[in-house]
Amino acid sequence: MDYLQAIFLGVLQGLTEFLPISSSAHLRIFPELFGWGDPGAAFTAVIQIGTELAVLVYFRKDIWRIASAWLRSLVRPEYRGHFDARMGWFIILGSLPIVVLGILLKDTIETEFRSLWLVGTMLIVMGLVLGAADRVSANDKVIRDLGLRDAVLMGLAQALALIPGVSRSGATLSMGRFLGYEREAATRYAFLLAIPAVIGAGLFELKDVPDGDNLYGWGPTIVATVVSFVVGYAAIAWLLRYVVAHSYLPFVIYRVALGSFVLILLGTGVLAA
Template identity: 80%
Template sequence: MSDLLKAVFLGVLQGLTEFLPISSSAHLRIFPDLFGWGDPGAAFTAVIQIGTELAVLIYFRHDLWRIGSTWVRSLYRPEYRGQLDARMGWFIIIGSLPIVLLGILLKDTIEEDFRNLWVIGTTLIVLGLILGIADRVSSDRLQIKDIRLRDAVLMGLAQACALVPGVSRSGATISMGRFLGYQREAATRYAFLLAIPAVVGAGLFELKEIPHGDNSYGWGPTIVATAVSFLVGYAAIAWLLRYVSTNSYLPFVIYRVGLGSLTLILLGAGVLSA
């Protein structure tokens, strides 16, 4: 298969899995290895995630403009400081700090040790079960307007766990949100907003790591994969927000446990290499 076709496939995979609580980084690690393409690498993975985050920026453009403009006004106009949008701006900033700081401190470990398929298979299962438990025990009474600083910090810490492939940014944040009592749509929407600074920052940071020349994942395939991930990701956002308004996360829990188990079985059988 040509490099561009591989890039299209990986872009579709990224777009489909970035917003679902099933871990896009795990899929970008497992499936290329299963097809014999090799690990595309942490830099490639981080950069093509910019495409899906661009989809978030466009999909939530009205929310982001309202939050951003109100937050800026609140810096010099005290009457805005009590408004939800001003507080939401601070919550997104504060909630992003754990994953940013740990991402910088653990960069080498993330790109090497954490990408081990034994780790990924295990985290797919464990975090899948955690998501299922959180969804079942949630009081389901809080909306996004009820968010407090404590909740923002806790969801930010949960998001930081997604530095380990297989955890899932949205899955970890949603799980914490559900444990705290947030409704599914509220937890999912906040997870999308909270991911923006971390994912865009990581993608820009990793741009310099993208190889050049005749490497199969140079700039050409990376740009194609990023564009495809944007188109597919935009559709995935709209679908998931509609889905969670009336359905549980159980199908995603089953999928995570199934994929994690299959990964571990294939590793044990020697079909996949860690």
């Protein structure tokens, strides 16, 4: 049964990691609804490696170009003004907030932050924030307009995703839209910005897979990670096509509905926080 649960959670992770609806919230809520128990922060962090590997494969050309330009800029001054070299620095500096806070708040993330009261509330609040950002955005900046200030601000927004229910992509997209970036530009940068943080968190939590707070052992965790990679790759391709011509409103409605549903179940005693 552990393997069937792991496959389901891998599919859930792959579908929700890149949509602005919080994969960590779904991995916290649905196992509780089915009576499986909390799979744990370690399981959640490790299977997210699968979806980030999907990002590495999907954006391999962009990543290679950015990494090459950044490395050349370290030794060749003529590359230092190149956009791809600067993008390398933007991703590094934008990743620092979530890395630092993730280390400092590790114990809180694995305990208090996993309360379903907090998860449900964050689904609603950050859903409304996403809707507001999408509505008021100037929508006139493309990815090449990205500068250090905006990169760091989106990095700070991403750090909010340490709280399940916020959504890494949702928080980054919200900040990007508030700053005036087109949906596709904000989405592309959100994907790239997540790579160091998610892979780093997953590797950091590997030691807790055999025991720690992980409900599953190595076998189911590996299966879930592989499944999340396959499903996540398809989700990236779909979302990038979707955001070109559609708003985030369906995600906002879904977040508010799911968050409200969770809070009602908690309030009536159907679920325990």
